[in-house]
Amino acid sequence: MIGKNHIEVLKQLIGQENVKNDKPHRLAYSYDATREHFKPDVVVFPKDEEDVSKVLRYCNEHKIPVVPRGAGSGFTGGALPVSGGVVLAVEKYMNKILEIDTKNMVAVVQPGVLNKELQREVEKLGLFYPPDPASQEYSTLGGNVAENAGGMRAAKYGITKDYVMALRAVLPNGDIIRAGKKTIKDVAGYNIAGILIASEGTLAVITEITLKLLSKPKRTKTAMGVFHTVTQAMNAVYKSLAGGANPVAMEFLDNLTIRAVEEKFHKGLPTEAGAILISDIDGNVEEEINYQIELLRKYFKENGCSEFRVAKDEKEAADIWFARRNASQSITIYGSKKINEDVTVPRSELPKYLEEVDKISKKYNVKIPCFGHTGDGNVHTNVMVDGSDPKQVEIGYKAIEEIFKMTIEIGGTLSGEHGIGLSKAPFMKLAFTPQELNLFRAIKKAFDPNNILNPGKMGL
Numbered sequence: 001m002i003g004k005n006h007i008e009v010l011k012q013l014i015g016q017e018n019v020k021n022d023k024p025h026r027l028a029y030s031y032d033a034t035r036e037h038f039k040p041d042v043v044v045f046p047k048d049e050e051d052v053s054k055v056l057r058y059c060n061e062h063k064i065p066v067v068p069r070g071a072g073s074g075f076t077g078g079a080l081p082v083s084g085g086v087v088l089a090v091e092k093y094m095n096k097i098l099e100i101d102t103k104n105m106v107a108v109v110q111p112g113v114l115n116k117e118l119q120r121e122v123e124k125l126g127l128f129y130p131p132d133p134a135s136q137e138y139s140t141l142g143g144n145v146a147e148n149a150g151g152m153r154a155a156k157y158g159i160t161k162d163y164v165m166a167l168r169a170v171l172p173n174g175d176i177i178r179a180g181k182k183t184i185k186d187v188a189g190y191n192i193a194g195i196l197i198a199s200e201g202t203l204a205v206i207t208e209i210t211l212k213l214l215s216k217p218k219r220t221k222t223a224m225g226v227f228h229t230v231t232q233a234m235n236a237v238y239k240s241l242a243g244g245a246n247p248v249a250m251e252f253l254d255n256l257t258i259r260a261v262e263e264k265f266h267k268g269l270p271t272e273a274g275a276i277l278i279s280d281i282d283g284n285v286e287e288e289i290n291y292q293i294e295l296l297r298k299y300f301k302e303n304g305c306s307e308f309r310v311a312k313d314e315k316e317a318a319d320i321w322f323a324r325r326n327a328s329q330s331i332t333i334y335g336s337k338k339i340n341e342d343v344t345v346p347r348s349e350l351p352k353y354l355e356e357v358d359k360i361s362k363k364y365n366v367k368i369p370c371f372g373h374t375g376d377g378n379v380h381t382n383v384m385v386d387g388s389d390p391k392q393v394e395i396g397y398k399a400i401e402e403i404f405k406m407t408i409e410i411g412g413t414l415s416g417e418h419g420i421g422l423s424k425a426p427f428m429k430l431a432f433t434p435q436e437l438n439l440f441r442a443i444k445k446a447f448d449p450n451n452i453l454n455p456g457k458m459g460l
């Protein structure tokens with residue numbers, strides 16, 4: 001618990017009204033999407049970069065922990081103040097789009113801007129910001145950069161890191177730094193922006209983001225393929241992409257997920273199917289889109305697709321996407337607790353990955369519905385257990401550990417988009433050698449020698 005005197009100084013530094021240590025504020029800023037709770041001692045709302053700098057400089061001098069926070073929608077506990085101290089919340093004031101530069105196709109934003117707000121504003125100008133996490137309506141761009149968020153359009157357009165051109169940030173000692181430029185190319189010096197992306201608030205507080213924009217494609221078509229087995233579907237994913245298909249999205253639902261959505265919503269889904277794949281193809285020219293659709297049809301059919309459907313209009317496309325968009329909430333029929341992981345494997349390993357998950361599910365006698373962004377090799381793998389039964393929960397975590405080990409063995413990673421935070425910290429030693437972990441710690445020490453910024457995260 002930090003002393004009252006520190007709270008008084010923080011008030012003097014950034015204004016009485018921007019420093020809150022009452023019960024409601026401490027509660028409201030104590031959680032994220034993991035549903036774990038850790039109360040901060042105080043919440044601060046910086047008005048600008050200068051305020052961020054003042055808070056950090058003071059906290060560094062007095063070794064007070066500081067946890068940067070966007071919207072608190074993180075899935076791995078990144079924004080949880082596990083050691084108490086200060087939550088530094090950027091969403092209240094630092095939420096402006098500073099510039100949309102149409103000549104250079106670049107946007108400059110403060111970290112608290114919501115992802116969807118930027119998308120809407122640039123689309124009014126015929127431009128396009130592709131990264132679209134499912135949390136786009138409420139997650140912040142600062143949080144997206146700190147977690148390197150991905151979304152449905154990653155198969156074609158990549159993820160947040162592919163759009164970050166430059167950052168401004170405040171180091172734990174209060175120094176303000178710039179990293180990167182508004183230029184397409186910049187190879188001068190170390191790639192500090194690259195290090196800050198996905199650093200989960202452990203190295204610096206991001207205060208300004210310069211993002212690359214594209215021009216908005218004019219048309220989109222949606223297609224769906226039904227497969228008897230998951231293996232067939234996964235073969236179709238990597239073979240179609242290796243064969244030149246370039247879909248915006250290549251999403252998948254396994255049989256357990258299909259059945260869960262059907263049980264909840266009665267949409268006439270093929271409940272006997274081993275898996276379905278859903279793809280969007282976009283572009284400006286009808287011929288190019290049709291060519292891409294035919295490429296998908298060819299590879300899907302060659303790999304055992306029993307039904308290939310192309311949506312005739314927007315309504316049919318929305319109906320197809322309905323199943324995917326409601327997958328996450330539907331699978332709760334299998335258990336009150338969802339141990340939800342987002343491992344990612346090289347795409348050619350997807351068939352093996354899902355076969356192994358099936359074996360682990362049988363070994364531990366737990367249901368593991370899977371769905372997600374197979375176009376990126378990213379599978380949301382959900383171990384479903386009865387949360388009120390500690391034994392079941394323990395079994396669930398054993399199954400997860402085995403899934404992680406297998407993932408690493410086949411060349412995959414612990415997380416494709418949700419980060420490490422608190423929940424995956426114990427597994428870092430499965431994924432990295434002691435030498436690699438030491439390098440991470442040395443980087444952390446170079447930025448944050450007093451370990452005040454988001455301590456206890458990422459297994460550092």
Ligand SMILES: Cc1cc2nc3c(=O)[nH]c(=O)nc-3n(C[C@H](O)[C@H](O)[C@H](O)COP(=O)(O)OP(=O)(O)OC[C@H]3O[C@@H](n4cnc5c(N)ncnc54)[C@H](O)[C@@H]3O)c2cc1C
Nearest residue numbers: 070071072073074078134135140142143146150201206417
């Ligand atoms: C329903 C739902 C769907 C989701 N779908 C997706 C998805 O499709 N793809 C995906 O990638 N993620 C998804 N997420 C996870 C989450 O939305 C993302 O990780 C998002 O990027 C977090 O943004 P946030 O503003 O909520 O950050 P927070 O949760 O507040 O913080 C996340 C991390 O970023 C750090 N941070 C935040 N702001 C800053 C800053 N200015 N400077 C430095 N560090 C900072 C925090 O310290 C923390 O470690 C989903 C979450 C939910 C609840």
